[in-house]
Amino acid sequence: MISSHNLHLALLLAAVASSVPHTNCLANWHPRSFQRRSQSEFKSVPAVAPEVVAAEMDPTCHAVANLDLDGPAVSWGSSFKKNSAAECCEACKRHKKTANQPGNCNSWVWCPEPECWSPDIWNHTYGECWLKVQQDPQNPKVNFEGAYPSEFRKEHKTAPEMVAWMAGTILGDK
Secondary structure, eight states: OOHHHHHHHHHHHHHHHOOSSSSSTTTOOOOOOOOOOOOOHHHHSSOOHHHHHHHOOGGGGGGGEEEESSSOOOGGGGGOOOSSSHHHHHHHHHHOOOOSOOOOOOOEOOOOOSOOSSSSOOOTTBBBBEEOOOTTTTTEEEEEOOOOOBBHHHHHHOOOBBOOOEEEESSSOO
C-alpha cells in the first residue's frame, strides 16, 4: 500500500517531469504529513522546475526557483509557514513595519520540499516562509542559487546538488 507521503511525492514528481503546462501544481501543493527522508532520498528529489514557477506565480513576486536569498529576517520561517510560494510572497507584501525589526519585507524565501537543506544546524521543512529585508531588492544578496558548487559540496557532504528553496523580491511594481 502506498503511503500518503509517497503518493503526494509521486504526483509532484510526475507533474514536474511532465511536459504538460502545470496549473495549481507546485504553488498550491502541500503534503498533509511527511516523514523525515534519508539523505539518499533527499538528494534524489529534483529541484523546482523554473517553468512551474513562472506559470504559477504573480509576476510582482519575482519568483526564482532554486534560490536562497540572504538578509535579516522580519519573520522567522521555522515558525511561520505558508502553503505555497504565492502565499509567502503575499505575506511579504502585507508585512508592516514591526517594532524592533529591521524594516519592511521586500524579499521572501519559501521551502517547497519536505526538507530544504541549509548550512545551519536546523532541519528546514515544507512551508517555511522567511520574510526578509534586502538593502537593495533590485540587487539582492544571494546565499545560493542553482547548483551548490562542487567545492562547497565536498566540505558540506549532506548538501544536495541543487538549492531546494524558492525566493523572490518585491520591487514595488504594480
